[in-house]
Amino acid sequence: MLRLIPFFTTESQLIAALKRGESRAHKVVYERFAGKMLAVCTRYCSNRDDAEEVMLDGFMRVFEKIEQFREDGSFEGWIRRVMVTESLMFLRKSKQWRQETSIEDVTVEPDYEWADTALNESDLLRIVNQLPDGYRTIFNLYAIEGYSHAEIADMLGISEGTSKSQLSRARAILQMSLKKMEQEPGRRNQTGNYEKTYRKTAN
Incomplete structure (x- = not known):
């Protein structure tokens, strides 16, 4: 109401x-x-x-x-x-969503167990917005809107495998960015999953 x-x-x-x-x-x-x-x-x-x-x-x-x-x-x-x-x-x-970062540019595998960040919500939103358009689109559709990879593939005209791989690369890039920011002086550790935090700020 x-x-x-x-x-x-x-x-x-x-x-x-x-x-x-x-x-x-x-x-x-x-x-x-x-x-x-x-x-x-x-x-x-x-x-x-x-x-x-x-x-x-x-x-x-x-x-x-x-x-x-x-x-x-x-x-x-x-x-x-x-x-x-x-x-x-x-x-x-x-055709912005087709922009991709070469996989060679992603030098670490995403660690899904890692959840310690020292970020506030504005930091998190900023680094997600800095993702290449294709990665950001799929990350938003999957992590924020809750669509499945099958639904994303249908929406974007791509394969499920492409959706899954771009999400994995997006998470890897985010993890690297988060870890770099966590190491900046003056930040205090706080525990929380970055996707859950981002979902909360996005709604």
């Missing part, structure tokens, strides 16, 4: 107004979700201008496709999936 806001007191009322095409409902949805959805798009589109454009296209898609929303699920979650789809469409058009 929505917080008390002008015109609409429940999410069902808001959705009904959207389906009637009411402009005030569009305004309420945009104002309520724009900040969160820009953050979603920014995780896929490293350029903020591109992320803002994708977000606006995403809201247009939400308003156009609102009849497809079944109210037995989360409205915010449905909007988020639309934004992810729009981001992937942008990356496919620009």
Whole structure:
């Protein structure tokens, strides 16, 4: 249920107004979700201008496709999936997600048992955003959105093996970056899995 806001007191009322095409409902949805959805798009589109454009296209898609929303699920979650789809469409058009770092550049194997970091949330978000676009896209889809490798392969038009290998390389790069930052002077150790921490900051 929505917080008390002008015109609409429940999410069902808001959705009904959207389906009637009411402009005030569009305004309420945009104002309520724009900040969160820009953050979603920014995780896929490293350029903020591109992320803002994708977000606006995403809201247009939400308003156009609102009849497809079944109210037995989360409205915010449905909007988020639309934004992810729009981001992937942008990356496919620009071919950014195909950018890869050579495997020779990844000099360590990911250690999934390693979980000690000395990072705050902004540090973690920053190093994930510095991943090559292809790695970052698959890391976000798998670790944040919860898609399976089969689903990612279908979404991106790649093999499951490619999805798995890019995720592994992304984790290896992240681990190296995290360990380097942990060794910086003045940092205090704190224990926590970086993917769980990142998932928490992303939601």
